[in-house]
Amino acid sequence: MxxxxxxxxxxxxxxxxxxxxxxxxxxxxxxxxxxxxxxxxxxxxxxxxxxxxxxxxxxxxxxxxxxxxxxxxxxxxxxxxxxxxxxxxxxxxxxxxxxxxxxxxxxxxxxxxxxxxxxxxxxxxxxxxxxxxxxxxxxxxxxxxxxxxxxxxGSNTMSLVIDEKVFEKAGIKAEQGWTWDEYFAALEKIRNTQKVAGDTGYFGIMYLYDLYLRQNGKAFFTEDGLGFTEADLTEWWTDGYNRVKAGIITDPKKVEQLKPKSSLAAGEGASEFTWDNFTVRYTTEGDSTYGLAPIPTTDGKQTGQYLSxxxxxxxxxxxxxxxxxxxxxxxxxxxxxxxxxxxxxxxxxxxxxxxxxQPTDAPQKAIAQYEKDVAEAGVLGPITPHPSGADTVEAAFLRIAGDVGLGKSKVSDAVKQFFSEAETALAA
Structure with missing residues (x-):
């Protein structure tokens, strides 16, 4: 990637x-x-x-x-x-x-x-x-x-990229095993003390939602289709939209305006979930220093991560x-x-x-160290092979979540639309 x-x-x-x-x-x-x-x-x-x-x-x-x-x-x-x-x-x-x-x-x-x-x-x-x-x-x-x-x-795994300067000024240290509650509390503290949104928009990332589901004994995909319910997705998107309204998530309109530049690199957010090997982009795009932090957990232990x-x-x-x-x-x-x-x-x-x-630049050294740390933490599990049509499902998830964030679609309608499109794609 x-x-x-x-x-x-x-x-x-x-x-x-x-x-x-x-x-x-x-x-x-x-x-x-x-x-x-x-x-x-x-x-x-x-x-x-x-x-x-x-x-x-x-x-x-x-x-x-x-x-x-x-x-x-x-x-x-x-x-x-x-x-x-x-x-x-x-x-x-x-x-x-x-x-x-x-x-x-x-x-x-x-x-x-x-x-x-x-x-x-x-x-x-x-x-x-x-x-x-x-x-x-x-x-x-x-x-x-x-x-x-x-x-x-090559291998990669999901990570949380942070603006190290913002996190340090806010007095936040992300450590292996921190929970979602601790992560969201950190975002709120960043908003209150640093006057910037804490995250650029986590709830539209299919692969992050997959980790959250895996932490809770489910998965985004099974071998045959979807591994979660409409109620599960309703909770995830409702929670995300409420955090947008609360100002701890970057305004989705701002995110769209800044593309293809990352909102994190533009200083409009303090963290962003992405694949670890993508993180070299932030150093080239932004003016701060960027690091890799652990994925938040449900139980303080398992992140749901795997190597892709x-x-x-x-x-x-x-x-x-x-x-x-x-x-x-x-x-x-x-x-x-x-x-x-x-x-x-x-x-x-x-x-x-x-x-x-042997990498000589700091971003690539950090990527190698991150994967080493994740492996040593013992949190990596097997990847679930994606069913036929998974690419179309991912596209629908990203697009429809974007409509939710922008207020173009009610969560209830968006969930029904996603499941309809996903079922059609997976049956093709």
Whole structure:
């Protein structure tokens, strides 16, 4: 997930809206990569989303790969998040997706259901791809229904980013195990003493709500659908809207006006929940110092956190499964690749790359330390594989929660609308 992660998450709305419109893929025979040349050289197509900096880094890693494997050439294609999934959907529907591509957990079941993804276990068995030396069990993220549908390139987990100067002036110290009541009391104290909203808008973040549900013995998704009730969501959104009215949450209109800049970096809020590897953006956007704080808890112990990941998946239609597997293996294990990519896509997933890359800047050091602290705290649990249609559900959650925050929709109406849209997406 990229260095501008909040923007990626918010623009999922457009991509997911498009995905709902296309609920079936054509059952056509595919092309995959180009045919092999007369000298035995083959070409594979590799696509990803992200900012320009990610593209520069990936192109450097491709040059290393082609040097090691001179008989494999790599054609590249990159887009921003929305354009990537719109294009990918069109390619997949036409039976010609890229041979290898960047992926995330929200899309695994969706495209496996449509026969697009290659089960990479056969390539592991053939010795073309190693699943050894992954950190903290992150390799399990790409396993769904007994298949290996993606190989992680990095790991991340939800975090709370704070404006350290504001928290210090308010006399607040966030510690592992603090509760939601303590967090909200801190936001109120920040508003009263520092004259700034304490949070930029937590209640519209699907992945944070998932953690809250997990703390309470539920989850946002089950393998088949939603893992919570209308009453659960009514309570969550009502509580959030009341805190907006109380002034401890940044005015949603202000948040919209500031986009794509974060309200936290703009000084219009003192904390923001996001994926830990997204936090490098705040230092570049803002004038304060920013740190990573623990996720609040219900019981003073469990945060509900898990490791998520960007990963590399392969097309079931590729003509070159061996070469694709060798490419993925190189990209997740080669130490020089790790040095080049750094934490652009999360904390490096394999020990070879994690040990090879030593961050020198404070934000990336903080990210590595945060994941280490979370792992040592023993709060990480297994991720729940998302059902097909999860991307559309996430988009609906973000959009409808935004309408609630802006006062455009009553909570009761918003909850009914969300469940209606979610049920339609998950049934597609």
């Amino acid at each position: 990229g260095t501008n992660g909040n923007l990626e998450r918010r623009t999922i709305l457009k991509a997911a809206g498009a995905s709902l419109a296309t609920v079936g893929l054509a059952a056509t025979t595919g092309c995959g990569g180009n045919s092999g040349a007369g000298d035995g050289t083959v070409t594979i197509r590799y696509a990803w989303w992200g900012a320009e900096e990610r593209t520069k880094r990936i192109n450097q890693t491709i040059a290393l790969f082609e040097k090691k494997y001179p008989k494999i050439k790599v054609e590249t294609d990159f887009q921003d998040y929305v354009a990537f999934w719109e294009k990918f959907q069109t390619q997949a529907a036409g039976g010609n997706p890229p041979d290898v591509f960047q992926n995330s957990v929200a899309f695994l079941r969706k495209y496996d259901k449509r026969g697009v993804l290659l089960d990479l276990k056969s390539q592991v068995d053939a010795g073309n791809l190693s699943m050894d030396n992954f950190r903290a069990g992150v390799e399990k993220v790409g396993e769904v229904d007994g298949k290996l549908l993606g190989v992680p390139v 990941s960007l990963m590399l998946s392969a097309s079931s239609r590729t003509k070159h499964p061996k070469e694709v597997a060798q490419f993925i293996d190189f990209m997740v294990h080669d130490p020089e690749v790790g040095k080049i990519m750094g934490y652009d896509r999360g904390i490096l997933a394999t020990t070879e790359q994690f040990e090879a890359y």
